Amino acid sequence: MTLLQTRVDDQTARRFEKAARDRGETAYSYLQRMVAEAAAAPAPETWDTHWKRLKSLKLKPAPQTLAELREAAGER
Amino acid sequence: MIYADTSFIASVYGLDANTTEARQFIEASRPRLPLGFLHWPELAKCFWTSQPENAEILWDWVKTDLAGGKKLYPLELEADPVARRAAGLLIHYCPRWQKLRSLDALHVAAALAGGFKTFVSFDTRSFQRTLAATQKLKVWPPLTAAEHLALKSGLTG
Numbered sequence: 001m002t003l004l005q006t007r008v009d010d011q012t013a014r015r016f017e018k019a020a021r022d023r024g025e026t027a028y029s030y031l032q033r034m035v036a037e038a039a040a041a042p043a044p045e046t047w048d049t050h051w052k053r054l055k056s057l058k059l060k061p062a063p064q065t066l067a068e069l070r071e072a073a074g075e076r
Numbered sequence: 077m078i079y080a081d082t083s084f085i086a087s088v089y090g091l092d093a094n095t096t097e098a099r100q101f102i103e104a105s106r107p108r109l110p111l112g113f114l115h116w117p118e119l120a121k122c123f124w125t126s127q128p129e130n131a132e133i134l135w136d137w138v139k140t141d142l143a144g145g146k147k148l149y150p151l152e153l154e155a156d157p158v159a160r161r162a163a164g165l166l167i168h169y170c171p172r173w174q175k176l177r178s179l180d181a182l183h184v185a186a187a188l189a190g191g192f193k194t195f196v197s198f199d200t201r202s203f204q205r206t207l208a209a210t211q212k213l214k215v216w217p218p219l220t221a222a223e224h225l226a227l228k229s230g231l232t233g
Contacts, residue, residue: 044144062126067199
């Protein structure tokens, strides 16, 4: 039994080890790289920054709302 | 537990006549909004019709936010029970509200199936929001006078 198998179920551990082998890595080095990448990834956007980003897109106001689009298309 | 119809999400990610009102709601309630199988086709149509130059950017933004989980999260519902529930609503209400669309009923049915308490939609032009009110969902923005009248007739008709 590997260290990984003591932390997650056997099938998950085997799949992870295979994924690591397929990438030419050991399970440990692959896990280290995944953790490092996750730590370096930008935090998910929240509503706090949403409107600033929307503004930065410089969108033209849509001529119709979705409700108007639905009606114009004659959707049933 | 808030269910937002596509009309609300389109106003949040696009720029239309309802965007300011949508922002007020978001800032007051800071919801995590569910995004399910009904939203995708309508969002696609809306982005590529109303914002064709930026549609890809908006589409990717929604997908990224869904993966991030802070603003949106995947709503996983079985389609068949939702569709059957929508059919039941249509059987009962479409004879008197002929502008009620199948997709309107599907959104309301999805909100009910997901156990949501609040239904957010800007579509005052059909009877979608009134239908939600008949099912004891709290509707935002509040029903218009015409919708209240329809609700009364729907409940007593």
